[in-house]
Amino acid sequence: MKRIYLKQGVAALTLLSASIALSHADTDVAQLQQQVAQLEQSLKQLKTELSRIQSADQAKAGGAEAADENLTADAGAEAGSESSLEAEDDQSFVTRAELQGLQSDLENYKYQVQRERDTKTALSTRQLLINGVVQTKASYIDEPQVTPPQGANTGNAVNSRRSSFDLGAVQIGFSGNLFKDYEQGKNLDFNLRFGTSPQSGTNNSYLNLLDAQLIYNVLPTLSPDTGRLSVTLGQQLLPFGQEVQATEDLKPTINNALFSLPGYGYGLALREVGLIVRGDALPTVDYGYNYRSPMISYAFGIVNGNGANKSDDNDDKNFVGRLRYTLPAEYNSWLRELSFGVSWYQGRSNLFETSGASASFAGKGDVLRKGFDIYYNHHPFGVTYEYVQGEDDTYSSQSASVYKRESESHTGTLFWNFGEQFVKGFRNQGRYDDWWPKSYQAFYRFDSIDRDTNADNQLIDIHSLGLNAFFAETTKFQINVNHVNNELINKSYNELVAQFQYGF
The missing domain is CATH 2.40.160.10 (Porin)
Known part of the structure; x- marks a missing residue:
């Protein structure tokens, strides 16, 4: 009898351990799903903010009309929107150091042209044409x-x-x-x-x-x-x-x-x-x-x-x-x-x-x-x-x-x-x-x-x-x-x- 009771206790413990493991697994899946949902929400917010910034930059530069799309589609639509973002990422951007370097080159060119005009060009108060034979x-x-x-x-x-x-x-x-x-x-x-x-x-x-x-x-x-x-x-x-x-x-x-x-x-x-x-x-x-x-x-x-x-x-x-x-x-x-x-x-x-x-x-x-x-x-x-x-x-x-x-x-x-x-x-x-x-x-x-x-x-x-x-x-x-x-x-x-x- 004691052997039967012992076997029954072991089986009960095994079932209890499995149920506990299953309950922990269900808890982990729920947490993972919640984290994925939060990441998706954050990605949507980032995409929306990126679109807004690009639209503002184009408006300041006098460019074409901004395309302000809502990325709220399903997974297939998200993949399409991500590919479009990758295409937009092909645009060229400059750093502040590069912009300052371009401004410096322009100033140097202006100085060179002004110096050539002052030192190697005949100037007159009014329009003048010099000719001879x-x-x-x-x-x-x-x-x-x-x-x-x-x-x-x-x-x-x-x-x-x-x-x-x-x-x-x-x-x-x-x-x-x-x-x-x-x-x-x-x-x-x-x-x-x-x-x-x-x-x-x-x-x-x-x-x-x-x-x-x-x-x-x-x-x-x-x-x-x-x-x-x-x-x-x-x-x-x-x-x-x-x-x-x-x-x-x-x-x-x-x-x-x-x-x-x-x-x-x-x-x-x-x-x-x-x-x-x-x-x-x-x-x-x-x-x-x-x-x-x-x-x-x-x-x-x-x-x-x-x-x-x-x-x-x-x-x-x-x-x-x-x-x-x-x-x-x-x-x-x-x-x-x-x-x-x-x-x-x-x-x-x-x-x-x-x-x-x-x-x-x-x-x-x-x-x-x-x-x-x-x-x-x-x-x-x-x-x-x-x-x-x-x-x-x-x-x-x-x-x-x-x-x-x-x-x-x-x-x-x-x-x-x-x-x-x-x-x-x-x-x-x-x-x-x-x-x-x-x-x-x-x-x-x-x-x-x-x-x-x-x-x-x-x-x-x-x-x-x-x-x-x-x-x-x-x-x-x-x-x-x-x-x-x-x-x-x-x-x-x-x-x-x-x-x-x-x-x-």
């Missing part, structure tokens, strides 16, 4: 040039010279804006230019003032399809013909036309001090080609009449005027750039009676210049012609009287362009650095002046053949062969001139 040339003449010394003055003496290296025009200019009208374009501009050229037999080639002008645009300039009107006060070129107004970079020949030069010609290329009004009307505009051609162009003004950098030498002012008519043709028309112009210059100059080394006033004489010109330039062919007639009252010491000296000049040019530069589409192409379309211009020019049509042996004729090579935007090489027939010295000779011209 330099000509270097070599020449050969098959007729020896001889200039005997004048007494003890040997500086101008030339002994049988046939060849020479020379500098042509050397100029530097400054132009800019003094007042900019943003509403109508009635701007106030300025132009200042200095230049020099070699003097025969001396090295006193000083830098002289060429242009000094103030230009005010009276009419609006913002729209290309309206007329223009400007007033220029100061020292400037005369609005007479084509050759006088052409800048160095546009002249096909190395030597200027005879009529424009002092001495042999009328000296019209010399600057004058005065007031000149320029304008145009009825323009033809092609916006596709950036082309503007006024049908009527005009200029008129009043000047001292005795050259540059001088006060007037008498109380009479000289008058100048020019009118040009251009056919109103579209850009693609074969009549484009066909124009006719007339020019006029009139004034009075001092006359002198010379006797040995002394001179005295002999009164005043009339000066008159009348010109007519034709211009046609349609790629690849072009032609220009200019006729000038002059009348000058001249004092004759032999007869002690004043007579009217009449003269006339003819200048004609034929040229043929070939190459890409003369096609605007090639120039407008975007190319790297200093690319420029290569092109060439061959020409023939006839230049003649009869200094006194009523006297013999006063004619000078020059026939020129030449080639211009354009190989950079502001650079060209020129070579001219000139045959000169000079009746003043009763000689005919040939001349070869090569010139390299560059601008900036």
Whole structure:
């Protein structure tokens, strides 16, 4: 019996131990479930807080709209939301040290740029553009040039010279804006230019003032399809013909036309001090080609009449005027750039009676210049012609009287362009650095002046053949062969001139 009771007690203890173990296991599971639930709640709160912080950062940075999602889905939804959080974690963030390093680099860059501007940049109070031109040339003449010394003055003496290296025009200019009208374009501009050229037999080639002008645009300039009107006060070129107004970079020949030069010609290329009004009307505009051609162009003004950098030498002012008519043709028309112009210059100059080394006033004489010109330039062919007639009252010491000296000049040019530069589409192409379309211009020019049509042996004729090579935007090489027939010295000779011209 005792064995039976003992076995029953052992079984009871075993059952009691199992029940106790099961009860403890149930308690552990419940605690684990409670902890998991708390962790899930904390994770949800962290995700919500993270979404709120990201939305606030995006709003401060002016970014896109914040996506504020509730992560309250089941386990599958939670897995999807966690993957989306991992994608968001791919965004880049910087530390405070990295941000401070970037700020330091920006400050260093600002300092470098400011230092470069202060130490290596030309500064001006107003808008300024610096430009210039330099000509270097070599020449050969098959007729020896001889200039005997004048007494003890040997500086101008030339002994049988046939060849020479020379500098042509050397100029530097400054132009800019003094007042900019943003509403109508009635701007106030300025132009200042200095230049020099070699003097025969001396090295006193000083830098002289060429242009000094103030230009005010009276009419609006913002729209290309309206007329223009400007007033220029100061020292400037005369609005007479084509050759006088052409800048160095546009002249096909190395030597200027005879009529424009002092001495042999009328000296019209010399600057004058005065007031000149320029304008145009009825323009033809092609916006596709950036082309503007006024049908009527005009200029008129009043000047001292005795050259540059001088006060007037008498109380009479000289008058100048020019009118040009251009056919109103579209850009693609074969009549484009066909124009006719007339020019006029009139004034009075001092006359002198010379006797040995002394001179005295002999009164005043009339000066008159009348010109007519034709211009046609349609790629690849072009032609220009200019006729000038002059009348000058001249004092004759032999007869002690004043007579009217009449003269006339003819200048004609034929040229043929070939190459890409003369096609605007090639120039407008975007190319790297200093690319420029290569092109060439061959020409023939006839230049003649009869200094006194009523006297013999006063004619000078020059026939020129030449080639211009354009190989950079502001650079060209020129070579001219000139045959000169000079009746003043009763000689005919040939001349070869090569010139390299560059601008900036």
